[in-house]
Amino acid sequence: MRALIFNKPGDLIWQEQKDLQLQGPREAIVRPIASTTCDLDRLILRGEAPFTGPFAIGHECVAEVVDVGEEVRRVRRGDIVVVNWHISCSHCDRCQTGRPNSCRTHQTGAMYGLPGLGDWGGTFSDSIRVIEADFALTKVPIGVRPEIVASAADNLPFAFEFTIPHLRAVPGAEVLVMGGCGSIALYAVMFARAGGASRVVYYDTDPARLDLATHYGAEVVEGPTPRRAGSFPIVIDASAQADSLLCAIRSVEPEGIVSSVGGHFLPVSMPLFDMYRTGVRFYTGRGRGGPNVAETLQWVADGRVDPSAVTSQVAAFDDAPDVLAEPSLKPVLARPPIFQPS
Ligand SMILES: [Zn+2]
Ligand SMILES: [Zn+2]
Structure with missing residues (x-):
């Protein structure tokens, strides 16, 4: 073999x-x-x-x-x-x-x-x-x-895991997806829309991925990551980039959930006191x-x-x-x- x-x-x-x-x-x-x-x-x-x-x-x-x-x-x-x-x-x-x-x-x-x-x-x-x-x-x-x-062994159910259960808990929620590292972010957009998200906003710098996010029903924003992108109950960071992760954390509404699914290989300084004040539920880890x-x-x-x-x-x-x-x-x-x- x-x-x-x-x-x-x-x-x-x-x-x-x-x-x-x-x-x-x-x-x-x-x-x-x-x-x-x-x-x-x-x-x-x-x-x-x-x-x-x-x-x-x-x-x-x-x-x-x-x-x-x-x-x-x-x-x-x-x-x-x-x-x-x-x-x-x-x-x-x-x-x-x-x-x-x-x-x-x-x-x-x-x-x-x-x-x-x-x-x-x-x-x-x-x-x-x-x-x-x-x-x-x-x-x-x-x-x-x-x-x-x-x-379907990994990235596809990974995206499912961080969208569908959250949308079942908050039906029709608006979802923010920070793209950048590849397919997981796009699958997340796909599942979020199919799972009933009333709105999905997708950030990235890559034109091809932005087109795909549009195909799956996201409102796309191209260009540099802002400090904050709004206020969302469900946020997914699939960027593998520190500035996008921090934007994701600042863009979750009180008691909302941020899932970071892209591997960050370098330490990132997290605004823990701000997260404490707003009650951010932060999750990272490999998909199940x-x-x-x-x-x-x-x-x-x-x-x-x-x-x-x-x-x-x-x-x-x-x-x-x-x-x-x-x-x-x-x-x-x-x-x-x-x-x-x-
Ligand atoms: Zn993998
Ligand atoms: Zn075992």
């Missing part, structure tokens, strides 16, 4: 590796058929994230099931599935209470496609080994094309992934959202080194499945 190895920015190669085998009765071997970059991968590929190669890159894919252990019940060979980005045991208290991204059994942060978090491989590779397959795999609904939901995948897929299957506009190109897996080296918002590498669905 081949694994796509990130060595350094501009240096991605296919590397021959030993074929993967099942190592336990609850495992599966899956073959990615639609893989894409997480917004974090874009930063890694540009040399703007603190991860150095070589390592097998990628943690967002739809795959076909190639082999399953004898205790796997929910999927079988030929099924088309989303593969959770995180590595989880399925049975610890955190996995059992909707926090499998913080599984207690495995190394903190264990996941595909990053170095130093366990040798789990990357989702651009020809195959990956999935432990606890019944817990980690979610079938893609019939009629949903894999390349449309290639991001697994618990939100099925509902996210259902929103796509029902036609309530269509994430396809964010996909910047669809290319063949063989071309991955060149395609991923290019600046591209959300490239998807695709290939047909080998097996017939069950």
